[in-house]
Amino acid sequence: MKLSSKWMQLAALAVLVAVLPLFFPSGYYYRVGALIFVNGLAVTGLVILIGYAGQISLGHAGFAGIGGYACALAPAHLGLPPSLSILLGAVISAVLAVLIGKPILRLRGYYLAVATLGFGILVSMVLTNERALTGGPDGMAVQGLALRKILRGWGWKLSSGEFWYILSALAMLVGVWIALNLFQSATGRAMRALHGSEVAARTVGIDVARLKLQAFVISAVYASVAGSLLALQNQFVTPDIAGFMHSIEMVTMAVLGGVGSVLGAVTGSAILTLLPQVLTVFAEYEQLVLGLVMILVMIFLPRGLLPSIAAKLKGRGE
Amino acid sequence: MSLLEVSGLGIGFGGLRAVDNVGFSAEPGEIVSIIGPNGAGKTTLFNMISGVYLPDSGHVRLDGQDVTAAEPHRLARMGLTRTFQNLQIFQEMTVLENVIVGFHQSESGSLIADLLALPAARRRSQIARAQAQELLKRVRLDKAAEELAGNLSYGALKRLEIARALAMQPRVLLLDEPAAGCNAVETEEIDHLIAELAQSGIAILLVEHDMKMVMRISNHIVVLDHGEKIAEGSPESVSKNPAVIAAYLGAGDEESVDADS
Ligand SMILES: Nc1ncnc2c1ncn2[C@@H]1O[C@H](COP(=O)(O)OP(=O)(O)OP(=O)(O)O)[C@@H](O)[C@H]1O
Ligand SMILES: [Mg+2]
Numbered sequence: 001m002k003l004s005s006k007w008m009q010l011a012a013l014a015v016l017v018a019v020l021p022l023f024f025p026s027g028y029y030y031r032v033g034a035l036i037f038v039n040g041l042a043v044t045g046l047v048i049l050i051g052y053a054g055q056i057s058l059g060h061a062g063f064a065g066i067g068g069y070a071c072a073l074a075p076a077h078l079g080l081p082p083s084l085s086i087l088l089g090a091v092i093s094a095v096l097a098v099l100i101g102k103p104i105l106r107l108r109g110y111y112l113a114v115a116t117l118g119f120g121i122l123v124s125m126v127l128t129n130e131r132a133l134t135g136g137p138d139g140m141a142v143q144g145l146a147l148r149k150i151l152r153g154w155g156w157k158l159s160s161g162e163f164w165y166i167l168s169a170l171a172m173l174v175g176v177w178i179a180l181n182l183f184q185s186a187t188g189r190a191m192r193a194l195h196g197s198e199v200a201a202r203t204v205g206i207d208v209a210r211l212k213l214q215a216f217v218i219s220a221v222y223a224s225v226a227g228s229l230l231a232l233q234n235q236f237v238t239p240d241i242a243g244f245m246h247s248i249e250m251v252t253m254a255v256l257g258g259v260g261s262v263l264g265a266v267t268g269s270a271i272l273t274l275l276p277q278v279l280t281v282f283a284e285y286e287q288l289v290l291g292l293v294m295i296l297v298m299i300f301l302p303r304g305l306l307p308s309i310a311a312k313l314k315g316r317g318e
Numbered sequence: 319m320s321l322l323e324v325s326g327l328g329i330g331f332g333g334l335r336a337v338d339n340v341g342f343s344a345e346p347g348e349i350v351s352i353i354g355p356n357g358a359g360k361t362t363l364f365n366m367i368s369g370v371y372l373p374d375s376g377h378v379r380l381d382g383q384d385v386t387a388a389e390p391h392r393l394a395r396m397g398l399t400r401t402f403q404n405l406q407i408f409q410e411m412t413v414l415e416n417v418i419v420g421f422h423q424s425e426s427g428s429l430i431a432d433l434l435a436l437p438a439a440r441r442r443s444q445i446a447r448a449q450a451q452e453l454l455k456r457v458r459l460d461k462a463a464e465e466l467a468g469n470l471s472y473g474a475l476k477r478l479e480i481a482r483a484l485a486m487q488p489r490v491l492l493l494d495e496p497a498a499g500c501n502a503v504e505t506e507e508i509d510h511l512i513a514e515l516a517q518s519g520i521a522i523l524l525v526e527h528d529m530k531m532v533m534r535i536s537n538h539i540v541v542l543d544h545g546e547k548i549a550e551g552s553p554e555s556v557s558k559n560p561a562v563i564a565a566y567l568g569a570g571d572e573e574s575v576d577a578d579s
Contacts, residue, residue, distance in 0.1 A: 181432065181434060182432060182433055184443065185439055186422060186427070186443060186446070187426065187429055189411070189422075193411065195408075196411060197408060200402065200406035200407070200482075201408075202369075202389065202394070203370075204394055204482060204483070205394035205395045205399075205423045208391070218433075
């Protein structure tokens, strides 16, 4: 029964992705769509960390930064193709997540928030200050993916916007599929259990330290891959990708949509990615609006948009 | 060598000796009750035995092996688990999922298999699910299997915690006030369940304020007061012990050690 709900959610998402372009007024919206999906991927990772395992991170943009700069630096300095650079970035992020996760995941609540915040700031500072390597605050150019040219060789001619729309959507769908698999699995259930009661989880034999670390590493890899895709599609990357604001944006997307639900995360990403496109004033007051959204959600929809709406509908149905 | 052996166990919080120099042992199939007035240190003792608190003196041995400093999940994997006085339920999960979590050891395998929903992972989960359903029947919660645990009544949640603990097939089971807040029928059910579990060879440590129940089903009783063991023995001998009677009267509450009152 639960299994079919997984495929229903995936199918709904896939149909939406396929149908949406029919309503695009211009090719520009492929870019917006791609951005939504990339954000959706990163936020799905946060759902695993925050929604499943109940641990907070205000520094996950740091991993996006590592993924982004891996795609900028590895092709230039190591001669690695960009596709493999995504992998390299993910591996570096995973290793780093293990190293910093081990000590800081012992902390709880505010302390964990501050520690992860520190990590994010550290990454963005390194990216900003290592001018010789990273170009400093001005950022650096990123080589494009060869895949588009290969597809063209096969006679499939896609605009850059279309190409990234499809690729980002596929990445997000795979990310959502994995997150939904995890939800129903022994590991995911144990994560949700430790979220519900850590002491009870321990007394049924769950190694909570190990499980928190797994959630942290998985979500770091999600953020890293999302950061790589972002850098590759923009063909440019700046330290902002790892900045505090980006971390907050990710958490706000997760919280807005409903941090316990993967589809909610995607919805939150869509709303907060679209807002600045629709309301240009938003771009100027982005921080203000993010803060406001966060406060309003916490007060009126503490469980997030989708779960709250679902609960309302269910309540009415009975 | 006893299955569970507790000796000289003690812990202090600030100036308070919550538990001091407490020792006893339990054999397979035995029901050992820990009684004492409110604040006597019963739950604190359970917390130390189950690895939630690290005692500052004394030892816990399981099968003769020193497990004093072992973490709760290690003890659980060795066959010692517990329920909680103040319910510790996974509220946002279904009743069935709560019990499936109890099968974590047998259900869990490789992380990759879980992430990709490989057949091996799905098979493991299906087995755990079927076994959990059986356990829910045993505590008569099978009808509520798909409900969110948070929606259940207090008495039902007490039974759910027992089912979750049983999922681990423990050899030593610590029950902290399993019948608290339950009505007479529910209490009777739990009473039967505990006796049944002991018969199947599980060593049971029981903390319970319902004295009739304690006197009826215990093989052995340990009495705590102000963190210290003031008496120990069979139900008859303990209920006649002047120190025990004094402790209960001194505590000034309604309970009595007399089983017939
Ligand atoms: N974590 C803690 N920090 C400080 N004091 C504690 C802690 N845990 C227990 N205590 C104290 O230790 C004493 C024993 O408490 P405990 O909960 O073990 O009693 P109990 O016998 O289980 O009582 P009850 O019958 O009310 O459940 C109490 O005075 C309590 O306040
Ligand atoms: Mg207690």
